[in-house]
Amino acid sequence: MWKKVMVLAILCGYGGLAQKIKISVYYETLCPYSVRFLVDQFNPAYQNLTDNMEVDLIPYGKAT
DSSP: OHHHHHHHHHHTTTTTOSSOEEEEEEEETTOHHHHHIIIIIIHHHHHHHGGGEEEEEEEESSOO
16 A cells, blocks of 8 residues: 555655645544554555655544
């Protein structure tokens, strides 16, 4: 997954522009698959691009 984020970053001008890439991540609250995605795939990509990425985490689902 992080390779896809890197490609997206390059296509959006990662190397040449001062603007940060804005990414919104919609995930289901307390869903084990969402947690696995965030921990195993999204987090490593975020760690590599943290200075050039602005992230909005948007939870949804049956949260109380």
